[in-house]
Amino acid sequence: MPWGKVPTVWGVFYALEEGGAIVALRFPNQEPGGPLQESPVFGVLAAELSAYFQGGIKGFSVPVRLEGPPFFRQVWEELRRIPYGETVT
Template sequence: MKRHTVIDSPYGPLTLVAEDGVLCGLYMTEQRHRPAEETFGPRDATLFGATEEQLEAYFAGELKEFALPLSLHGTPFQRTVWEALRQIPYGETRTYGELAEALGNPTASRAVGLANGRNPIGIIVPCHRVVGANGSLTGYGGGLDRKQRLLNLERAGGVTALF
């Protein structure tokens, strides 16, 4: 059974979703490919203490790598891409082409981009660390402004450095 809560963040409200007690979704407001609210299950903030603590530490620049159990629902290819995203170090970026090459399929950069866009656990599975071939910001489900702010956060080592 799914349950959810909504928490505040420097990037606006974040909806956290768990299935059978394991995080399966982190969605921003007005996020592209955001599931319908009714699929999130009832509100229950009791399941998300560790997630909230780690997100707070990440936003403060104190956490570089999340250590949470995740339940990623998608196709086998999507799950492979999402696992590759988790291997991109904090503060670094990769291009879609570099990810495709790392996955052993250098011609799959568009497919990697599509899978990246369907990432159900934003921030924790760091799809914001993927950029265009020339280093430019390209699509981000939470909006390019948020993507830039998340990259700035990681480069500066904490959200307080952004203001």
């Protein structure tokens, strides 16, 4: 699975892609070990993250595959249901 650099206005993120979907995203200063590779999905993700951070878009077209224990996946799915700009307590 290739890790790739995803430059944004907040710095360089690192994404892990498998089968055309993002399966992990690391924040700047959390560079993964091992070689970095290119993937078309990284370019799309970089453009969408930059647009999102600048308020230009409210959602993403890049496929994301959530991986983890069942409880984690359930929490992440609930978080994805929170509309843009809203908070939930």
